[in-house]
Amino acid sequence: MVQENLTIGKVWFVTGASKGFGLALVKLLLLNGNKVAATSRNAADIEKQIPDHSENLLPLTVDITNGESVDKAINQAVSTFGRLDVIVNNAGYFILGSVEALTPQEFRQSMEVNVFGTFNVIRAAMPFLRIQQSGHIINISSIAGYKGNGNAASYNAAKFAVIGLSEALAEEVKPFGVKVTVVAPGLFRTSFLDKGTFMVAQNRIEGYNSEVLETAMRQINGNQPGDPDKLVAALVKLAEEKNPPVHLLMGPDAYQILTDARKAETAEIESWKHITLATNLDK
DSSP: OOOOSSOOSOEEEESSTTSHHHHHHHHHHHHTTOEEEEEESSHHHHHHHSTTOOTTEEEEEOOTTOHHHHHHHHHHHHHHHSOOOEEEEOOOOEEEOOTTTSOHHHHHHHHIIIIIHHHHHHHHHHHHHHHHTOEEEEEEOOGGGTSOOTTOHHHHHHHHHHHHHHHHHHHHHGGGTEEEEEEEEOOBSSSTTSTTTEEEOSOOOTTSOHHHHHHHHHHHTTOOSBOHHHHHHHHHHHTTOSSOOSEEEESHHHHHHHHHHHHHHHHHHHHTHHHHTTOSOOO
16 A cells, blocks of 8 residues: 655656556655656556546656657656656666577667666756756666676666666766665566566577576566565655665665675675786886
8 A cells, every 4th residue: 555644745757657666656656745747658558547646647658768758758847847856767677588599679679768768867857957956866777787697688787787877877966966866676566577568588599598587587476575665655755865875775685685696796806806906017
């Protein structure tokens, strides 16, 4: 269930708002009196989910991979509500398959949606946030942006990129009073693993065992441990923080995965330090 009595009165711009985290977030924001420009590939999908929406909701049909479409949406949001306070780059999707099996088109589309979509929104919103000297950009990455997994390379690459983009952006926009947080969820019980956001590469190459991961992902669908309503409530509270983190993990599984990965990474770095430190020019 969505929670009440959180933040009130901000203007939010949320992508991927017709389902999953995006839809849960929009519902919570409206419940608490915020104004929301909510995007989807078809605004009607948002209106179907929130049929009795008030004037505080602006559903927008947007192709986030198209800069002109994003620019138009951002401008419409500012024209309607007068400003922007919080940007949530939530839209994304997953395509499973080994690097060898993926076509260039499949890999590129993953980057277009997960990375360039985020880039397009940030680039369109920043002029307004910079002039305001305020705002908070929240980019939804994944624990897959910290730890690579076989047969998930396109998603890993995209989500690693979102984290790097967010880190750099946080440094760039700090002088303008704009905050940046990249959120890395673990497994949450949303529709993310449903058809349309969870895809499988057309090609299959024997030996990579991509079907093992595919089966595991389909079996966990509907049984994920994370509560999406708790996650979006945390995002709303995050937007009220004076000094929010640049990095925020969501879920005990995400915490454990990253902790284990960092330990293994540190051990590997130390074991090969003798080569690392032996590459300067001799004096």
